[in-house]
Amino acid sequence: MNFLSIFVLIPVLMMVGLFASNNRKQLLTVMTIGASLLMIMSATLTYMYLTERAAGNVAEMLFMADTVWYAPFNIHYSVGVDGISVAMLILSSIIVFTGVFASWKIDPLPKEFFLWFSLLSIGVYGFFITTDLFTMFMYYEIALIPMYLLIGIWGTGRKEYSAMKLTLMLMGGSALLLVGILGIYFSSGATTMNLLEIAKLHNIPVEMQRYFFPLTFMGFGVLGALFPFHTWSPDGHASAPTAVSMLHAGVLMKLGGYGAFRVAMYLMPEAAHEMAWIFLILTGISVVYGAFGAIHQTDLKYINAYSSVSHCGLVLFAILMMNETATTGAIMQMLSHGLMTALFFALIGMIYGRTHTRDIRLMGGLMKVLPFLGVSYVIAGMASLGLPSLSGFVAEMTIFVGSFQHTDTFHRVLTITAVSSIVITAVYILKVVGKIIFGPIQDKHHEELTDAVWYERVAVSVLIVAIFAMGSAPFWISSMIGESVIPVIGQLIK
Amino acid sequence: MDYSSFLQMREEFSLLGVMIFLLIFDIFATENARKYFQPLALVLFAAHTLLNIIPRDAFEVAGGMFQYVPMQTYIKSVLNVGTFLVLLQAHKYLNDFDKGIKKGEFYFLILSTLLGMYLMISSGNFLLFFIGLETASIPMAALVAFDKNNRRAAEAGAKYMFSAVFASSISLFGISLIYGSCGTVYFSDLALIMTNANPLQIMAFVFFVVGLFFKISLVPFHLWTPDVYEGAQTNVTSYLSVISKGSAVFVLFTLLVKVFGNLVEQWQPILWVVTVVSITVANVFAVRQKNLKRFLAFSSISQAGYILLAIISGTALGMTSLVYYVLVYVFSNLAAFGVLSVIEQQSGKVQLDDYNGLYQTNPRLSFVMMLALFSLAGIPPFAGFFSKFFVFSAAIDQGFYVLVFIALLNTIISLYYYLLVIKAMFLTKSENPIELVASDGAMKLSLVICTLGIMVIGLFSAIYNQIAVFGFGI
């Protein structure tokens, strides 16, 4: 049993445990233990990874393991992690952990909820540990489909419509992706599905790359909320229950960026070079467009969803800059956005649970009655607009500095465009904070609200601590990621 | 005249033995003994399935009229398993219907069609093939009209009969032209003769192949499918949709490669177009269906389109993927039909709206149904995902990128309508959902097998790899 497979095994065992549980208490026990184990595992993994690296292991991936699965297609169950995956695993563990606490009182059908939730986790963890194209795609889809039921059953508002839209659009993305993956496999000689080996072969003809790169990139881009395929995001996030929004915006959208980088760019560097400008424009639009879109919204979740479009756009944007710094920044932005957007959604869920509205026009002065949530919301907002010492800053700055190092003027001008998003972000964040957290209380019913209870505090505090930790001491995570993007970047600038 | 060579046809003879035994038993058994007809039949059939599950070396019988290759054992086993599941699901119905007097006919007819499919699969000559085709379709018409006092079933029987006969007439005409242009109806000889793309041969091929398209129910030869599926008794429908179709796709693949291999330039575009049209049209129709049986009919048409992706590749990879796909399809579709049939038998409800809120009252059935639909839609980790992936791979391997792309876009539509059912069961609240449905032991067994199949087949690669051992096997 490979060490990494435990990450997939734990959620599987959680599902078994959930299946055997009879009441909410048992369910929560299973979930808490499982989520804590995952946290511990990712901490252990990080420690082991860093020790191994410090010991001078320079392999591209560590803790590799490989088992033949479907021999005729060269499908292997192969796992391995580098700094990027480790970072993503940490993120996933944090989000899953906090997600459990955020859905402490989920109703109805708690058992089913947690079952689907665990299935989703399987997909997420599997995606990040695998190095095999097929398995990666499989996990990717595993992570998608529970969304439908999670949103459809436990969601709010136009949940059925949103769930359907989200599922179909993401499946559309994965349809593009599948063609891309198969194309990669067959045009690289159909000898291996292993990412690293394909990259080493580096023999996909450029004219084939021209077809498969956009397909793959767009396929992952849909999940990464690439303009104009982002419209599932506002509706989906708005309707999803708290923990699902957290997991989806926090981790699932990262699958897009991670995949675009790991698969599309890594395996098809020539086409990436040729076509980057198209996607740079699209992502540039995403960044600014998402931010402007957020200004006009009145629903908290919509605001945050558009904000995610903007932030995730920045991830893809930075990846396409194809230099080490920008890419490192992109990965850090994934991490940072995951944390803060999860925090946002957690808080929005908690506020919604109390006020029963998410319309910013109907709320105000919550700081007075909900000081803990209020302060946390402000912190989340500050992280989102890139306040130094919070995670958003380090990520965005790395991206901006990195992108600006590009020697081409076009890229630098685009970077400046992207930089402008920090102001727009400030506008909508402050608009919300000023309206609902500060200001006078709008609704006199809100005066009787009670502040966060312990499990909510756990969820929120963990996220805030993580945001602060990353924002204040970015060095180790940045270097961990930085040295892991080198092989990919090396491929790209070869 | 050495008849002993016939003994090599083990599958056929063992099936024939079961048939004859059951027929005689049905006719001559006492009223008391007849109670044991179904268990006995099931046991016998299971034994037949198990006995014939090991592939043997290739051989020929009757001067090449009957050709066996090991791959055929797999497809026959798949059909056996499917038939077994159908019989399990029909258990209760047969006991209840008409006080159970028509069990014997049901079994005999089903098994004779199965025998016909065996012949189609193993034939090495158009004559035997045509006999097999007819054996697989004429008794089927009687089966469709099994519930004959039901107007819908009668109507479905007639529709199936006339459509099938029309198709086989055209097919026969095609065969006659093939004979006319090649001078033989032996497959092995034809493959050698049919080298240059003579227009007559091409036309003959088209006339012939549409007969198979009809059986697979590909657009535009599919129009009978929903009507017949809707009207026929549910277990017959499931048999029709799974077994009949499964055998036909295998045969289509074999014939295209074995006989018409030299016309590949011609049949690939045909299949290309038919695949695209089938998947798309079926999906577009399915979106609107309110009756679940019709719904599954259109779904099965589009599934057939996906199977064509494996056929169009015409490679060993495609063959393996095809058999695998059929296997997975058997489990998935039969799970769906099993749920459908148990609910229909108890409550008489087959409309989509009736399924609203099913999860509240029948969580297990809803769960099985959901797994089945997810598998059909190709969602991991269920088996359907793997089978879809493999057929796509097989097609991409031969460079059919655009085709696969179109097929993949269609999966979105198909996902949409599968989700509609899931939505009804899980999301929509209902005032009066279907009450708790109790299924009998046989049905439970079949659903358990199906569920296991859906969950396990994909994750255990041994099955695919085992099929792949015989690669092409034509």
Added chain:
Amino acid sequence: MQYTILILVLPLLSFIFLGLMDSKFKPKTAGLIGTIVLGIITALSYYTAFEYFTMYKVEGVYQKVIPFEMEWLRFTDLLSIKLGILIDAISVMMLVVISTVSFMVNLYSLSYMDGEKGFQRYYAFLSLFTFSMLGLVVATNIFQMYIFWELVGVSSFLLIGFYYSKPSAVAAAKKAFIVTRFADMFFLIGILVLSFYTKTFDFGVLTGENPIVFAAGAGATFMGFSVLSWAMALIFIGGAGKSAMFPLQIWLPDAMEGPTPVSALIHAATMVVAGVFLVARLFPVYYFQTPEVLHGIAYVGAFTALFAAVIACVQTDIKRVLAFSTISQIAFMMVALGVSGYEGHEGTGYMASMFHLFTHAMFKALLFLGAGSVIHAVHSNEMKDMGGLRKYMPITNWTFLIACLAIAGIPPFSGFFSKDEILAASFEFSPLIGWLMTFIAALTAFYMFRLYYNIFWGKDYAVKAAAHGHGHDDHGHGHTPHESPFAMAFPLVFLAAVTCVAGFIPFGEFVSATGADYHIHIDMKVAITSVVVALISISVATIMYRKPSTTPDKLAASFSGLFKAASNRFYIDEVYLFITRKIVFNSISRPIAWFDRHVIDATMDGFANTTQWVSIRIKSFQSGQIQQYAYVFLFGTLLIAALILIF
């Protein structure tokens, strides 16, 4: 000088501690913790200044000292954010200014903010601000400065919005944050451009002797200007945002919504001069690489100074008067930098700017604290609610007067010396600027004394109160205003004392562009001119405002256009409002939101609807008629055969 790290760490700890404990402390305890920490920091700063100015002078030039530096975030091999402490003359000077004012404000607030809800939070934020501001001034590289720059911005946001349930305070906080953030964006872009060409963030390298770092960007131009000019101009915009230069000044008057001590600390003495400090920090770059930008700074500064001074003359809210005065004075500093040379005598402007920064911080803080004292007493910001307060509040009166004299440039108060140097430098640069600045100095004297008289003289407060009959009955302080308690009075007295003596500090010996000694010598011609002009202005103000008179109204009537425009701050706010509401919100954001819903989303929905539509349209194919089925069958067969044979 390792201990300087404590100057940063202590307030940070204080912030975290107070922030986390929040209401677990009694308000007084929290206040005392904050104040004591600040006291320690002040002591440390003084000690640092002492040590630095006595020990780090090598061959007559003050050295730059970096006692502490660590890599915080690495971008590329060349570019990384380091956090460190850079000790040189201006940063030491800033340390002293900030810690002093901050300490005074902390002390003052103990009494001023007594009984306010969120007292603990207030002290936490003050600590945060102090931390950020100190971090800003000791930054070793431009990115560190940017980091603290942002932190300063957010502390300012939090403090302005301290009364968060008051919509106007929230709006002001938002405005302050967004406007400065907008400027920061240019700052950031400037940093990006600069670092792209120079491959460094480090101040030491940028301002060092060796201009080789600029070689890469030397030839490059963008839209007709050299890229370095762009970079430095963009960086200046960042500074302009914080320092409220035209046209980014709009946030500062609104920021007066915050508690008055905060205004004193942030919006008068420390944060708003960050822009000046930034330009001073990068002065060698401006001077040697992009002199045209430096001149631009001078012109922007001059215009802002004039603009703000004119507005200050007609404002009626005393804090706003002070706010515009602040803008005007900071603009003075900018002008001084803009007109400055580098070495020796030519560096007058630089030295003057820093000197004025120093003195201004003291007397402007004094003015604000005094104003706070007044507001505390009368519970209003409006001049019309005041008058004749000198009888009730003698200490406030005297200290306020001293500050007014200082800002008006009357010797021997500190303002005279620093302003005189600025004027001298301006005259050297160009007589036009010189005279303009002199005129503005006159305006300064006028509006300050207008303010002074309106508060402390004029119609008696009690009479006014009786006449208006409002504003006092609502709260429990009674009718008579009274002098402030010790905690508030002490800072006033202390700062007044500093204002009195600061002018005699031989500032040039400590701070100059090159680090070498610079001897201040007062240019008598300029000095006399300015003093005379100031005295005339004061006299005019005395005539107009000492006693209640109708002259101001008449004047206002005769210049009604100008008066109205100035009272409305020349409608700059409205322009901004137009840009944000009408253009950004309504012309960009709303269309985008609409586009997203009705075009992009509708396209996606369109696919679904089209499928449904097609589905309904083609249902007639499935007619239920076998013969039609057969027809389709036949047709399909023939079609396939025909197609395959034809093609």
Added chain:
Amino acid sequence: MEFLTSFFSGPVPVEAYLAVSLIMFFAGVYGFLTRKSMLMILVSIELMLNAADINFVAFNRYLYPGQFEGFYFTLFTIAIAACETAVAIAIIINIYRNLTSVEVGNLDQMKE
């Protein structure tokens, strides 16, 4: 004219048989598509099957006289036709019992 004489004077070509069978086949198709009674449709089907039979026989006799493949094909096809007819008539009778009509247009309960 010459064409006609040569046509009648020469030996009967295989095309002539094929022409007959083709006409018969498409007559059957026409009948299938247009007749209202199911029995008539069945008649049409017989025509179509019979047409194929003629083909087999003619091809066998003219082109491939060596073996009897077409011959036997026809033989078995006749048997199959008989089976088809039997079951089809059974089904038609069943329909008649249910609907008291053998009109094919009445089979429209299931559609769309």
Added chain:
Amino acid sequence: MAQQIIFYVLAVIITVFSILAVTSKQIIRSATYLLFVLLGTAGLYLLLGYNYLFAVQIAVYAGGIMVLFIFAILLTNKPGENVKTELPIRRIVAGLTSLAGLAFCGHIIYWNVKKISVLTEMADITPQQLGRMMMGTDKYQYLLPFEMISILLLACIVGAIMVARKR
């Protein structure tokens, strides 16, 4: 010459009655025309020298199938009752399509079939030979299909009885 004439006569009979069979308004007439067609076909078999086939055709078709038809017609229709007329538009469309198909297939067949108009001499097939072929298991021998068609017949009988019987 006689052969030709017989052939053309048969051809005309088959063609005309085929068309009549599918266009006649009276169902019983249709059945009768079909009988003529089948007999004509039998004649063609005879013409080509396949006497055995001729016999089977007469026996099975004319003897068996036609009886079934007549029986069914009598069961379901009053004799002489006219079949309802169809929509003319459908007839035209179907007719045109059939004609198009005819033309198309005719064209393809005519230009691609091996043009042999001379009958090779064929040795008489004795019943023994036929029987041996029917019972043989080698190539060109037909025991296997023979057995299988018996199963088909059995299945069809079972099916037909099941469907047709009253209960």
